[in-house]
Amino acid sequence: MKIELIDLKQRYKEESHQIFKCIKKVVSKGNLVLTKELENFEQKICNYTGSKFCLGLNSGTDALMISLWALGIGKGDEVITSPTSFVATIGAIIHVGAKPIFVDISDDLNIDPLKIEKKITKRTKAIMPVHWAGKMCDMYQITKIAKKYNLKIIEDAAQGMGSYFDKKHAGSFSDIAAFSTHPLKNLNGLGDGGFVTTNNKKLYEKMKLYRNHGMKSRDNVHLFGINSRLDVLNAEVLSFRLTKLKSVIQKRRKNIELYKKYLNQKYIKIPRDNEKEFSSFVIFLCLCEKRNDLQNFLKKKGIQSLIYYGTPLHKHVASKKLKLSKTQLPVAEKLAKKVLALPHHQGLKRNEIKFICNTINNFYKNH
Numbered sequence: 001m002k003i004e005l006i007d008l009k010q011r012y013k014e015e016s017h018q019i020f021k022c023i024k025k026v027v028s029k030g031n032l033v034l035t036k037e038l039e040n041f042e043q044k045i046c047n048y049t050g051s052k053f054c055l056g057l058n059s060g061t062d063a064l065m066i067s068l069w070a071l072g073i074g075k076g077d078e079v080i081t082s083p084t085s086f087v088a089t090i091g092a093i094i095h096v097g098a099k100p101i102f103v104d105i106s107d108d109l110n111i112d113p114l115k116i117e118k119k120i121t122k123r124t125k126a127i128m129p130v131h132w133a134g135k136m137c138d139m140y141q142i143t144k145i146a147k148k149y150n151l152k153i154i155e156d157a158a159q160g161m162g163s164y165f166d167k168k169h170a171g172s173f174s175d176i177a178a179f180s181t182h183p184l185k186n187l188n189g190l191g192d193g194g195f196v197t198t199n200n201k202k203l204y205e206k207m208k209l210y211r212n213h214g215m216k217s218r219d220n221v222h223l224f225g226i227n228s229r230l231d232v233l234n235a236e237v238l239s240f241r242l243t244k245l246k247s248v249i250q251k252r253r254k255n256i257e258l259y260k261k262y263l264n265q266k267y268i269k270i271p272r273d274n275e276k277e278f279s280s281f282v283i284f285l286c287l288c289e290k291r292n293d294l295q296n297f298l299k300k301k302g303i304q305s306l307i308y309y310g311t312p313l314h315k316h317v318a319s320k321k322l323k324l325s326k327t328q329l330p331v332a333e334k335l336a337k338k339v340l341a342l343p344h345h346q347g348l349k350r351n352e353i354k355f356i357c358n359t360i361n362n363f364y365k366n367h
């Protein structure tokens with residue numbers, strides 16, 4: 001049996017009719033930038049997440065950067081974040097001129113709120129929690145700390161679409177939340193894309209300026225921004241896919257239930273769910289003993305898997321150059337040696353999951 005990690009081709013096959021309809025609708029109007037379709041998508045995101053404002057952007061990376069700019073975070077400032085994330089999390093902080101300060105994670109793979117206070121200095125301006133793999137951080141604890149020290153919160157919700165904490169959608173706990181609609185996310189476009197949500201009108205208006213070169217109109221530039229307008233074709237496809245998101249997440253959560261049922265969790269662990277969390281499980285990460293041997297074994301059996309990621313952010317060459325690597329982050333370092341993403345998508349069948357689990361259980365029986 002050959003089992004792929006994700007199956008974007010299958011999804012395209014199922015949806016090609018509607019996708020071509022979206023493309024035709026947009027292209028036939030002849031207007032392809034900042035159109036009504038984009039505004040409609042933004043309104044739909046507000047309806048889904050419960051946020052007051054949304055802005056469609058080029059990517060999740062831009063969403064983080066524009067959030068930081070809008071909050072006035074830059075040179076000399078520190079932003080507390082997790083070492084277990086995609087590099088964009090700290091890339092955005094560095095590109096606005098600020099410094100990422102890492103706080104170690106706990107065994108749920110998210111920032112450990114109990115370790116945040118120790119890292120707060122006079123220069124700390126914000127906390128940027130990352131909802132890694134769609135698993136929600138403990139936003140009540142983080143909000144409490146931010147209030148106590150008068151810090152801003154930017155949620156890196158790039159993987160958080162469809163995830164809830166205490167029945168509130170990701171993004172409900174911060175000044176601004178940044179989402180990605182990259183093809184590998186649950187709500188995914190035809191290419192790169194992202195958006196921000198906020199309940200603060202002033203921040204929304206500021207971000208709107210940053211998104212489009214700071215222009216209030218063609219001859220009225222208020223600040224120097226960038227071009228980070230979400231492509232209108234993508235906005236229309238995303239609006240269509242948003243109508244399917246609940247069922248996509250339901251199917252993905254069922255996968256996880258099956259994995260939990262069939263996997264012998266003695267040597268391979270599924271990170272715990274926090275008490276108040278509803279995870280969208282955008283990727284399915286496990287923590288495995290003998291991870292590299294297991295991955296090779298799975299490969300031989302036709303099962304694709306991916307190390308997501310083997311290097312915590314403070315250990316990259318680029319981080320070392322900026323002297324970000326000296327921090328002691330033992331949990332992130334230990335778990336990076338164990339983490340493995342297993343096949344996980346809405347088209348995955350019960351017998352495929354059974355096969356994957358049996359293969360893994362057999363591997364551990366013989367090693």
Ligand SMILES: Cc1ncc(COP(=O)(O)O)c(C=O)c1O
Binds near residue numbers: 062192
């Ligand atoms: C946690 C996290 N933050 C930020 C990003 C950046 O998003 P994008 O790829 O849309 O720029 C990603 C994308 O994978 C991500 O996973």
